[in-house]
Amino acid sequence: MLEQVLAQHVARLRSCLQQVSGDWAGPEEGSDAWLLLSALIGDDGESGKHNILSRFEQSGRWLAEQGGKLDARLSGLQTYADALNSELKQILREQPELMLEASERLRQLQSSLVLALTRGYQGITDQVRLENSHATLLLEQRLVALQRINGISNSAVDLDQTLESIAQIVAEELKVDLCSIFFYDELQRVLTLRATNGPRPLGGLHFTLRLNEGYSGRVADRGQPLLARDALADSNLATEANAYSIDYHGLMSLPIIFFGNDERLIGVISVQSCEQRDFTRDEISFVEIVAGIIAINIENGRLYEQTDEQLRRKVHELATIHRVSSIIASTLNLDEVLQIITTQAVHLSGAERSCIFELDPDRRRLHVLAHYGLNTDLVTRMQIGVGQCCAGRSVQTGRPSMAVDCFHSDEHCFIHGDPFLSSEIHSVLCVPLKVKQKILGCICIYSSHRHLLSPEQMQLVITFANEAAIAIENARLYEETRRGLELKSVLLRELHHRVKNNLATVAGILSLQRRRTKSPEVRYILAESVNRVQGLAATHDLLAHEDVSEARLDDIARKIVGVANANLSPPGKRITIQVEPCGIVIPSRAVTILALVINEMVSNAIKHGMVERNQGVVTIRGHEEDGMVTVQVIDNGSGPPFALPLAESSEGSSEGLGLSLIRHLIGDLRGTFALRRETRTVEATMQENGEAEQSGQGDYTIAEVRFPLDRRSHS
CATH class of the missing domain: 3.30.450.40 (GAF domain)
Structure with missing residues (x-):
């Protein structure tokens, strides 16, 4: 009965669904509204209903596979069911029993369709969840495996x-x-x-x-x-x-x-x-x-190996440069330094040959100073004009230059005329040697490879060029300084020799005057003057035979002792004068002053200390401490006939004159003078016949001068 009534109102029900769905052509076949209406009116019976449920279940699966929203589909079904229920109430308002049956059928049908749609959707969702869980587990395993691989790789x-x-x-x-x-x-x-x-x-x-x-x-x-x-x-x-x-x-x-x-x-x-x-x-x-x-x-x-190799090469290059620099700083042997530079420049640049050219004084031609890997006969006779060949052009422009296979077309190149050499060499790098913008020559590196050197290799050669330029300039300066010192030394020796001769002439004139005078007092004064003049002459003779204007203290003392023995030792007395070894070097400015001071101290020791003795010992010794030189003249005589300070001694006496000379002369050296008596033990001395004489313990007179040693005066 219900199916017949519903069949009579299908068009009205479709129109209702049409208004709800907004589809003006009516519910599309296969849509949820169409299937719901078909199941409601029961066109196909139970088999049709079952088919509709299967289609809803399949639609749920499809919805899940496409990632659609189940809530939207369920909401749509609810809207369609509500619209049909409202329309059925209007149609069956006068048939309450049929209206209740239609509402119950619609409710059961809606529940079945919702269940079928949800079952299909949930089935796919569960499967996807299971697959996702499996994929997540698999992904975790893959990540662990990749972590293990990455750890092993690192x-x-x-x-x-x-x-x-x-x-x-x-x-x-x-x-x-x-x-x-x-x-x-x-x-x-x-x-x-x-x-x-x-x-x-x-x-x-x-x-x-x-x-x-x-x-x-x-x-x-x-x-x-x-x-x-x-x-x-x-x-x-x-x-x-x-x-x-x-x-x-x-x-x-x-x-x-x-x-x-x-x-x-x-x-x-x-x-x-x-x-x-x-x-x-x-x-x-x-x-x-x-x-x-x-x-x-x-x-x-691979990068680590390259970096490690580059670091080793850089360390080797720096060590080589340091070694060459050390050699330059430690020696002025130009040939040795330049040979090392040419050799190391070849090894570190990867080339086969090298050559260092020097610019001639006329600055028009270049000649070879050092080479590596080239024929000696070839380079000894080789000269290159400035502006010719790669080397000459590098000197002319003052800039480095590189070229490949330029030897065949450049007739001025020294390699051009040697077919064997030109066939082996293909590239060249020339770097000028400059010191303070002054060009001294150039260094050339020759390679058998047909490619230009890298910037690193070029910079290395430039470094070696700077080292070579410094070496050449240092050698030139050293040679000029050496020649200047030799000339100065020769002139000074000649000057000392002439002064010595002049002083000898003065001493001869005084000696002649001494022999002619009849006064004993004048004769003694002239003898002292001759001794002083001859002491100075002996000192200048010493300086005339030295390479530079300086002398050892003990050499000065020996010269004075020789003169004093000849002029001052009284006849019949045996006076031994000893000079202890002393290696202190006295600069030229102080040599003559010190010689006069020692001469006066020895003269006073002989003249006053040994006046009452027939034999005695005079010792000259010196030492240096804290930049101060101390020179002592020690005698074992009776000592001077006075013990007064120098200022109170008689200026008119010969004795007073000698001490006054010492005081003024040592003052020029910013030094001091002291004269004292001491009791001390002196070691054994040698007599003239070679026998030992033990002086033992006694009183001794010590004349002592102290002055600062100014080594800046050596030159």
């Missing part, structure tokens, strides 16, 4: 051992039977097996493949991944697959490429399985990441 383990560990981890993670890693040799253009987790192919780790040979060679040649469900079924791949004792069917092979400033092929990584297998996108991505890790690891190793 460790200090040997490279082959690292690759073996990586191959083992990849095989375990992908559950394959074989993982192999090949490296590409750019020079030989072949792939060499470096690591595998399974059996070795024929040839073991020495197994090699050419580009485009086997699947590894094909991947390396094309730079693209290769996948095969059954590699043995492809004759192009079977070459490598048959190299193993086990049949491997499933194959995934990927290139190992370093993507830096320029792409560089590192090698190939392959995974294989005994059964036929299709590898997933996730598995391909995993192996791609592993290949990237290997590429970065290999590139880092």
Whole structure:
């Protein structure tokens, strides 16, 4: 009864759903509104209803697969059911029993459709959740595997051992039977097996493949991944697959490429399985990441080796430069220094020959100072004009220059006329030798390679050029200074010689006057004057025979002793004058003053100390302490007939004159004079006949002068 009534009002019910859905063409066939209406009026009976429920369940699955919202679909069904229920109340308002039956049928139908839609949607959702859970677990495992691979790559383990560990981890993670890693040799253009987790192919780790040979060679040649469900079924791949004792069917092979400033092929990584297998996108991505890790690891190793080699080379270069600089600072042997520079410049620049040219004084031509790897006969007669050849042009412009194969066309080049040499040399670098913008010459580096030197090599040669320029300039300055010193020394010796002669002439005149005078007092005064003059002459004679204007203190004392013995020793007395060794060097300014002072002290010791004795000892000694020189004249005589300060001694007496001379002369040296008596023990002395005389303990007169040693006066 209800189905008949509803069938009579289908058009009205469709119009109701049309207004609710907004579809002016009526509910579209297959839509939720259309299916709900069809199930309500029961056109197809129970089978139709079952079919509608299946379609709703399938729609729920489809909705879940597409990521749609279940709430929106359920809300739509509720809207359609409410609209139909309201319309049915209008249609069946006069038939309450049918209205209740229609409402109950609509409610049950709505519940069934919602349940079917939810069941289908939930089924897919549960499956997706399960798959996501599995994918998450798999991703975690892959991340752990990648962490292990990355840790091994960053460790200090040997490279082959690292690759073996990586191959083992990849095989375990992908559950394959074989993982192999090949490296590409750019020079030989072949792939060499470096690591595998399974059996070795024929040839073991020495197994090699050419580009485009086997699947590894094909991947390396094309730079693209290769996948095969059954590699043995492809004759192009079977070459490598048959190299193993086990049949491997499933194959995934990927290139190992370093993507830096320029792409560089590192090698190939392959995974294989005994059964036929299709590898997933996730598995391909995993192996791609592993290949990237290997590429970065290999590139880092290569960069580390390059950096380490560069550091070693830089250390070697710096040590060489330091050694050359040390030699320049420690020696003025120009030939030795320049030979070292030419040799080291060749070794550190990677060239074969080098040559250092010096600019002639007329600044028009260059000649060779030192060379390495060139014929000696060739370079000794070689001269190059300024502006000619690479060397001459470098000197003319004052700038470094590099050229390749310029020898054949440059007729002024010294290599141009030597076919054998020009065939071996192809590039040249010339660097001018400059000191304070003054060009002294140039250094040239010759190489057999047809390429220019790198900026680092060029800078190294420039450094050596600076060292050579300094060496040449230092040698020139040293030679000029040496010649100046030699000239000064010759002039000073000549001056001292002439002064000595003049003083000898004065002493001769005084001696002649002494012999002619009849007064004993005048004769004695003249004798003292002759002694003083001859002492000065002896000192100048000493200076005339030295290389520079300075003399040892003991040499000065010996000269004075010789003169004093000849002029002052009284007849019949045996006076021994000793000079103790003393290596103190006295500068020229103080030599003559000190000689006069020692002469006066020795003269006073003989004249006053030995006046009451027939024999005695006079000792001259000197020492230096804290920059002060002390000279003592010690005698064992009776001492002076007075003990007064110098200011109270008689200026008119010869004795007073001698002490006054000492006081004024030592004052010129900013020194002091003292005269005292002491009781002391003196070691044994030698008599004139060679017998020892023990002086023992007694009183001694000590004349002492002290003055600062000014070494700046040496020159």
